């Protein structure tokens with residue numbers, strides 16, 4: 190049974206509706222996510238509000254001790270949690286392990302909060318007057334996560350939020366609630382004061398109750414752009430600080446001087462890894478000049494030979510997509526691309542994986558899709574790569590900048606000058622140079638721009654510290670007359 194965790198205890202939800210949690214590879218039911226009512230968001234928010242005054246007074250050096258313990262518990266239970274991610278989300282065990290490693294890195298970075306949270310000061314800004322900036326926690330903060338990284342994405346926010354002295358209400362995706370059940374069970378063993386971290390399961394109604402709740406001061410959201418926009422607008426209208434990371438349609442540009450062998454390896458991994466369900470997945474390959482046919486041949490080979498199957502089985506390189514609806518949507522977008530003139534040079538539709546009845550779509554490569562086709566600009570969120578050819582890098586950069594999204598763009602080249610030009614001109618938040626999944630380490634912001642991000646400060650690193658703290662400036666004068674003789 191999937192339960193909420195409120196005020197330091199596990200509670201069954203009073204929800205009247207549930208969502209079935211299904212293993213996307215086998216179709217087995219793993220549990221039922223309660224669609225918790227607004228009342229339970231209120232209970233979690235009130236518990237977090239009660240815990241806040243004493244948690245914020247707890248010295249930062251003591252707050253981070255819980256993170257050191259959490260890191261050690263996550264290491265002990267690393268394989269079990271990774272396996273849970275594969276069970277509910279479908280990615281391969283190797284991908285789940287990689288995800289948990291990234292989650293733990295965020296805990297490690299937040300352990301440096303005694304230094305990270307420091308402000309700054311100036312003595313004698315005027316005669317005898319000093320000024321300082323201190324960072325203080327905000328209060329109750331909410332975290333709303335998507336399905337595709339059930340372990341990592343909550344950790345872009347959680348360790349920073351609590352190390353800064355805030356308390357938290359977390360809502361995982363209703364499709365993959367089991368990973369956070371395991372993480373909360375570990376937190377429960379750490380003697381963290383009751384109410385510092387709370388978990389409420391559910392869907393849209395929980396999100397809206399968070400956005401409308403008067404004691405919640407800040408919202409960190411990751412998911413599709415349509416919902417990110419909604420969360421940003423409604424949260425801001427209710428006076429909350431919001432950071433909302435949205436969807437993507439990520440291009441790579443391949444120049445004729447690229448190393449095709451290594452480029453095709455990493456681009457295939459970016460396009461088809463996690464079954465294309467990464468916000469940093471490559472979905473458009475733009476080849477420049479002579480790069481076209483050579484690149485197309487090698488990437489087709491990589492797509493054809495990628496082993497698709499159950500993520501817990503040895504040798505499997507790509508798992509299923511999350512739901513049957515998702516598979517149907519991906520296949521219908523490929524159908525649409527074909528009816529818009531694309532050639533499916535590798536066709537992954539209606540995949541058959543012997544022994545399994547999951548939501549499998551095999552790697553698909555499209556050639557000749559008109560740039561004007563709606564599919565070119567739609568986030569497919571599946572293992573589909575479309576290849577486009579242009580004459581020069583300016584045309585390639587114009588394509589990179591023409592879409593709605595701005596999550597990531599990558600360039601493959603042997604030329605530093607082209608690399609610099611690309612870095613300078615591509616209007617996206619994450620740039621890869623000879624790298625096709627430019628996932629920032631935990632001590633850098635997980636960036637994103639234009640239609641892929643709504644807000645100012647991103648998750649992870651120093652951005653997270655700034656997001657989870659309020660700056661306060663103090664100007665002080667102590668007249669010398671206030672010296673007393675002792």
Ligand code: NAD
Nearest residue numbers: 334335336361362392393396412413416434435436437468
């Ligand atoms: P989603 O937008 O459907 O759901 C995200 C969260 O919002 C979930 O917790 C869900 O319960 C809630 N939600 C869904 N519909 C809602 C509604 N109408 N009103 C209020 N809340 C709602 O996203 P998803 O399918 O879980 O995740 C995939 C998406 O997330 C993709 O678009 C992907 O690109 C994006 N993503 C972005 C990043 C990033 O860093 N930019 C990272 C990972 C995933």
